[in-house]
Amino acid sequence: MATIRYTKDHEYIRVDGDIGTVGISDHAQHALGDVVFVELPAVGKKVAQGGEAAVVESVKAASEVYAPVAGEVLEVNGELEGAPAKVNEDPLGDGWFMKIRIADAAQLDGLMDEAAYAEFLKTLE
């Protein structure tokens, strides 16, 4: 059973064994507005926890997406190239950015679960 964890920068990582699927939260896609382009990392790239992993561009601005945990990029969501709006339509599903092999599962402990993230969002209002 996959579990999901969130960062304070509004990335999520859906964990299934040692594989994590990374994307941005519903809150993040809403704040960004209409996504027009996603710059994804090369497969095989090693990302550090909190390091820049992707860039998401809306009509208004470009925003960096940071890796929730360290790992190696195994796969990127090529569908986003032709259909970046999937990030808005289904951020936690079809709008995923990349899959990484998690280097150190202990880093997940520092992230928020669904309930903690919901509480965190309330503090931003």
Added chain:
Amino acid sequence: MAESSSTETLAFTPLHALHLRLGARMAPFAGYDMPIQYPTGVMTEHLHTREKCGLFDVSHMGQAILEGPNAAARLETLVPGDIVSLAVGRTRYTQFLTPEGGIIDDLMVTRLPGDPERLFIVCNAARKDVDFALLREKLPDLTLDVFEDRALIAVQGPKAVDVVEGLIPGVQSLVFMQGGDFEWRDSPVFVTRSGYTGEDGYEISLPASQAETFAERLLSHPDCLPIGLGARDSLRLEAGLCLYGHDIDETTDPIEAALNWSISKRRRTEGGFPGAARIQKALAEAPARLRVGLTFEGRQPAREGVEIATPDGRVIGKITSGGFGPSLGAPCAMGYVAREFSAPGTEVAALVRGKALPARVAKTPFVPNRYHKG
């Protein structure tokens, strides 16, 4: 454009409460708390304006009447535009210039009826204090009446004529860059057929006390949606129109900014405006750099501050405005390049985060203008 810091007290336009009721996301802009977008989002707002029509609150902009004997000739000592030849009820775009020919601000001037001469001026929010101080200092013989209690509402798009005519009968007879006095519910309103989107449309100056009711009446038309500053920026970018503080400022002159069209033959010959010598030289010799449009092969936008290079990597300029054009369906940008690279079709590259995005110098507007020229 200079954004005010969050510690500063923000001013509100007469439509502020309406923006909040409409669910706008607000942010500081030029000292005002302004709507960036409404719940529909920038993309929808942009496309709706081009397809039907949108309402923009531009009440933060400066509005004033400059009045006195020979007001037009006197204003010409500060701007390179031809104001003397401006007929009553006609609007012209020009720029306030520094003694070196740099652009202090860009503005719209409409000649009003009356003797002594009266000119209605609309200028940028972030520069209005500078502009009005300049007018008071340099033209002390004229009266400057700054409107603090008037709203300015733009209605833009192909349906704007139907929407505005429904409330203010008679405005359909105006043509692009023409203005006149009208009435709405016994209040005097001043309407010009102009805008900042490349579309047909109007800018309506009216008493602040009437603004909210008027805006609500406009928005009750099914074709009219409220549009925030986000889409205002993408619309003007596609239309190839300059944004002060980004594409033009005191370090750029009107010739390198490709605004030659706004300076008439008489004014080029006669001079008599600040920086005339530099501008006449730039016209005679062609400037070292020029503002151009850029289009891109891919979908990745290149934004303000990105360097422009030759295909083999030599830096030749910088982007001053850039983003994704919703109507174009692709990124577009404008910026300055060395003159030898300014011909439309020239292959260049935009250096975005260490990657060279293939781009091409392009004519602007990126999306055809649809002004009502009559």
